[in-house]
Amino acid sequence: MNCNQARELISVYREIKAEECESADLAAHLEGCAACRETLANYTRIGEQIRSMPVCEPAPDMHTKLMKALANEQLKVLQKSAPGTVSTPEFLKPYLRQLAEETPGQDEIAAFSTAETGPLPRIQVHRKRRPVQVNQFAVLGLAATILLMLMMGGLTSLLMVARSNPNTITRTSASVYRPTEVDQKIYTMTTLYPNVASALPTRNFIYYTASSNGSASQSWMLMQFDRRTRVSTPLLAQPGSDPLIVLAASDSWLVWLTYSRPAITTHGHVPDTSNTSPSLRTWSLDYLSLQPQMQQTLPATSNTSPSSNSQFLKTPTATSTSSQSTSTSFPTPTLLEQGLFDSTTAPDWVNSPIQGTWLTGNTLLIALIDRHGLSYLESYQLGQTGKAAQVQQIASAPAGHVLTWPTTDSTGTEIYWADEWVSTDGTLHSNIWQQQTSDLTTRSHGHIETIVSTNRQVLMGDGMSFQPQVVDNTLFWLSTSEVTVSGQGAVSPNGTPFPANSTDTSVVFTPRTDTAVYPAPPDSLVHGTIFLLPLDGPEAGVESTLGVAGQSTGFQAGSNYVIWQDTTGYQMYDVQHQSNVVTGDTLNDASLLAVNGNTTLWLTENALNTPGSQLTMMVFNWPN
DSSP states (O other): OOHHHHHHHHTTHHHHHHTTOOOHHHHHHHHHOHHHHHHHHHHHHHHHHHHHSOOOOOOTTHHHHHHHHHHHHHHHHHHHSOTTSSOOOGGGHHHHHHHHHHOTTOHHHHHHTTSOOOOOOOOOOOOOOOOOOOOHHHHHHHHHHHHHHHHHHHHHHHHHHHHHOTTTTOOOOOBSSSTTTOOEEEEEEEOSOOEEEEEEEOSSEEEEEEEOOGGGTTOEEEEEEETTTTEEEEOSSSOBSSOEEEEEEOSSEEEEEEEOOOOOOSBTTBOOTTOOOTTEEEEEEEEEEOOHHHHTTSOOOOOOOSOSSSOOOOOOOHHHHHHHHHHSOOOOOEEEEEEEEETTTSOTTOOOSEEEEEEETTEEEEEEEOTTSOEEEEEEEOOSTTSOOEEEEEEEOOTTOEEEEEEEOTTSSEEEEEEEEEOTTSOEEEEEEEEEEEEEEEEETTEEEEEEEEEEEEEEOSSBEEEEEEETTEEEEEEOEEEEEOTTSOEEEEEEEOOGGGSOTTOOOOOSBOTTTSOOOGGGGOOBEEEEEESSSTTTTOOEEESSTTOBEEEEEOSSEEEEEETTEEEEEETTTTEEEBOTTTTTTEEEEEEETTEEEEEEHHHHTOSTTEEEEEEEEOOO
């Protein structure tokens, strides 16, 4: 045996001795070779030093932290994957449920934890029994590597699942009725105000206006329903006699309209001695701060039942509610605007003073009609409740035209709206306008000044472009024009009206409000093709379409998705992931449908006409 052969065996000498392998040749060589004996002594000394090192104990909470990190990674994988393509291992389910409990505002997390799951792939390490020559630093490096592999093994397995699934990056379809995608909620409550006229959801709350039954049927209240605690709260100190309509809601602000009933005269249409006119209706626009400090002043009026599928709320009797209202401190609404709506001066196809609102941050856009029938677009900067909001007029319309559907991009520097009018043949037309605001820095007399530059123009002037809405910096609108497809596949309106006789009239618009209380907008009956135009990114300026050409209606926009109806039923499109969403039959029975933020709310015909004091609402949140 030569020295090279001996040194290969010396590197695994302890294992040879432990396994009682035949090593007589090595022992004989060591007796006659001083260099190899020194090498063995060095290896032995290194081994003893390593074994004498203190044991590295992991932190007591290392396992919990690791499991929570894995749960977070698993949640991200589920969110990015097509339904049913990724499963959750059993050992992660408790930590996903714990994650849902720790973040009650994110309803979809609880749903992810209920998915049927399977095991993760296991990483196997094969050790080769091959003698190698290593030095001290290599031994320490190997030990550190093994420790890191043990700590990161679970995370690596999750990453392997993600990389092996081609749908984790681009989701081509999803579903609102599969629990792996969205946690759909059903809320059933007992309330003094079961007759809903309007409702807008946010991630954690539902704001709605409703009237009472029986002898108090003329009483109206603005309500807040907390989806986390299942507690219903009145937001006004006393009920009112005029209908209320929720127009805009966010995590910070709530805006609503008070709209009086048509004046009733004693002799048909002849004005009575009080000089009131059935053509005049008073209205006021108010807003309320929803900041946490304001929430603390709201009175809780109910608590939940043990029902698992729905929550029943116990509300006090009318007497106890009244006594509570007089002793509770309520947040103070702030008046934004008020006026008279005169149906004799307004265009005869318009029947309400507010033709559109858009709330982004602290900026509220309102399209309204004054007593003289003139239409304006105004911008309000909402501030501290109780103080008048700053107002700015953005645009005005000539007589016979109505401004509606205001919307903005994410920065608020680009504002869009529609200008609608009716031609002599009775056809409703609409153009889309754009206003761009930019700051220009100039130097004058040695001083730097900032000048605000405003550019206003007709963006789409074909008279067939309706309902502009910006979602995730993509402009959507409904066109009643026929479409032309170019050789490159680009789709654009061709300026020819879509034939009315080819429209499927069975596709019916689902209103956002009870139309018996507050009428639907004049363009609610319009059917057309939904266009989208990215405002930034690599595809900025390239138009494309959604749904069935010429048949879409009932278009509503959230913060990152849109919903509409066409001949194939309710349709949904995720703007952020550029993918269609399968809604199935979830929304088919909706009689009132409202999209706001990343939440959709709907009521069925049965829910709207349930006798007594029962009220049922359905919602789902869509992940950001």
